[in-house]
Amino acid sequence: MGVVVFPGSNCDHDAYHALKYVMNADVKFLWHKETDVSGLDIIIVPGGFSYGDYLRSGAIARFSPIMQELIEYAKKGGPVMGICNGFQILLEAGLIPGAMRHNEQLKFICKDVHIRVESTQSIYTSTLQKDQLLKIPISHGEGNYYIDNDGIKELQDNDQVLFRYVNAHGETTQQANINGSVDHIAGITNKQKNVLGMMPHPERAMEQLLGKEDGKQIFESVLQVLAIT
């Protein structure tokens, strides 16, 4: 497994720790200037502020050397998981449809939220239950997902929406839609379902000592489906 490191990534070590020490997986860092992604079962694009993101989150990252390779890898069906800033970068790179806006309340928000599993038809959710609730934190200023009406219909028709923001009872209330995302979207895949983008941080919800471990289930699904040991 590989974790991409942009100079402004700051969740790279968290993803690495989660995979290596909690999941006991074989994992390595991929420096943004690298061009070799061969032999990897999955690539994680972690959270952070890739290149400072003063322009627009992920807008510059997509032009980096590693991203050119990653795009090829993804187009060949290689699994790619973008978390938070990683999601923003995958959107900018055109690997998943849609765009990201500033949170509705125009403030950065860091807190635990509930998300609901909307589809189990992906490597990321295949061992989870549909409608299952996960408590996973978000931490972003630009997580307000946008896509037009045709786009949303296509996502729904293809079962590409994996996670929606809900309240503790699993309901998609307006208040639960933490950043104002279209259709409460917290995580979606591309049409082929090998590429996932999600705003919540599963790698932060891995250990009971830190108060939450629901994120582990997503990585368990990936490891099980890809038969990675």
Added chain:
Amino acid sequence: MNASFMSELTPKEPTVNLELALDHGLTHEEYEMIIDCLGRTPSFTELGVYSVMWSEHCSYKNSIIELKKLPREGEHLLVEAGEENAGLVDIGDGLCCAFKIESHNHPSAVEPYQGAATGVGGIHRDIFTMGARPIAALNSLRFGSLNTPRVRYLLDGVVRGIGDYGNSFGVPVIAGEVYFDESYEGNPLVNAMSIGIVKAGETASAIAKGIGNPVLIVGASTGRDGIHGATFASEEISEESEAKRPSVQVGDPFTEKLLLEASLEALQTGAVVGMQDMGAAGIACSSSEMTAKGGQGMRINLDLVPAREPGMTAYEMLLSESQERMLIVAHKGQEQAIIDVYEKWDLHAVVIGEVVEGDHVTYWKDGEVKAQIPAEHLVLGGGAPQYVREMKKPAYLQETQSADLSGLTHPENLIESLEALLHSPNIASKRWVHEQYDTMVRTNTVQGPGATDAGVIRLKGSKKGLVAKTDCNGRYVYLNPRRGGQIAVAESARNVVCSGAKPMAITNCLNYGNPYKPEVYWTFKESLAGMGDACRKLNTPVTGGNVSFYNENPESAIFPTPIIGMLGVIEDVEKHKMSPSFKNEGDIILYVGSSRIGLGGTEYLKVIHKLTTGDAPILDLDVELKVQQVVLKAITSGLVTAAHDVSDGGLAVSIAEMGIFSSLGAQIDLSVLSGSIHEIWFSEAQSGIVLTCQPDQKETLMKHLLQGGVEVVQIGTVQGDALLFEGVGSVSLDHLHSIYESAIPKVMS
């Protein structure tokens, strides 16, 4: 003196004379000291360098004599206070903790967003310049009344600034406080603290030594921003302060992140002799301090410094406070290894000088010597002036300390008073603030801000955890400087104990008014003595910190506010971490510690009676120490299910918070405590802690506490979803929760 020196007086530069020196904030006496040392009139550039190095901000000239009276030694301290950029504590398992708190009050008063952001950047740089990776941040904020639009603007800007910088840099905020009082109107306090971890033996030092060793500037390029920032921080805020907005630097957290990673990597090459970040007074300060420490000389060619704009003078380059820069002394011949690392991270690393014989720092530009000064003469502890100021006990103390509070007519409904306190922004939930901070990045946060007494982080690869808290009730210090200083230390230690940790050491950020006002200086000296009392008693030495004077607004000085940043170590974080929320129905609620006596200085007096008067709450340091030791032992023995210290708002507020945090109610009987009912409910007497335990542990726990020599009494049981106060009335937790959570968002929206 170099021959080319004299030609430096070009027509563009003003003539140096006493008047110009006074304009630079130097005194007549200080100007004479400079002439005496140099044996000539200083050049314009030299005058600039002296003025910042001898500013209050860099020289601590009006505080150092008092600071040296604080206890600064302890078995776990690895560097003495003031020796390096931050304190360094041995926490065992081959790990050291570097930590420090620093103010950015004046910049934040005129430009809240950038002022606060660069405050965060500066303090993290102090930590990683020692070779430690910053892993947690705290911040301590003070504002005027939230009812004014200006204060809301400042709060919003400061919080966004702290958030945007820290969130991008990737260090979680784990604790802090926000406090509002009219005394901070116009002069908010923004104190930022950083905690870093470094392996023992891998720390870096801020030293320049080894003749011929190259000196490098790394990181961002140098611009005209922040010139005379240190001088600006050393005067009162006034109507003209708005015009000093250009003295406020602009932060770039992305560059700082690169600088962090590159600097830690550079240290691993073994090519680094010494390293110092550039904060106040930029190149001038870092080069002269490193040189003075090494006892040799340094020669710098300013033409080689990467500049953001052309045409910068030596004066501007030396005084620029452009952010995200560091000065490095490398082993001769190994500089390329360092340059390679910085280039990997797309940062400048340029050789601009070398360590030379002698004891002078010499700055060249355009082929001329622009300044040549004995380094030792510039720095704190060396030639920089040290003063004891005139002192006078403030007249108001006579009136406040003898105020008779016994005649107050208290409102009859205690629960309404409790609700009013929970609605006070000083007590109400600060969720609006801390949810704008990334509190979890780096996945170490065991307890973040909010429903906690202190922040708790685990240390990967170790069973240990670190616990930290900032604290200071300025109102107490105002009403009784000595005891207020004691309480600031005692309370932060108590917070750390209530989280399961042993208090180890403190860093402090001392925020006061103009030290040339005798009353301010007296208060400063008294409150420091109080801090010293408590630090000695609780065995938590001072590792360093920062002094911020001139915190005044057009009307008066702020409350004297010595913010304490307490560090504690938790031996087994998995087993010993402790929080204030009620855990189980049926748990027994105990009150441990001193009697609830006295309403002076309380939030109750302020909120309900609109009074800031009386004496500060009672504190007996012997009792405090005993309570902390016995309670910590009880926690680490596994006898306790929840612990919460009694502080702002008093016992009733503490109990209500334990309920609000957990959504579990309680049946409470406070008639078992002696004293008047309003004091029992709302006194902020020190050394009080509320504990809970499982019913079958009650006897063991009470026996342990009593044997330890502390008072303990059962005051209730955890049950239901309301707080039922025997003989008083009951109130639902849902109701209290909504009051507690809505107070600040309602004002800010």
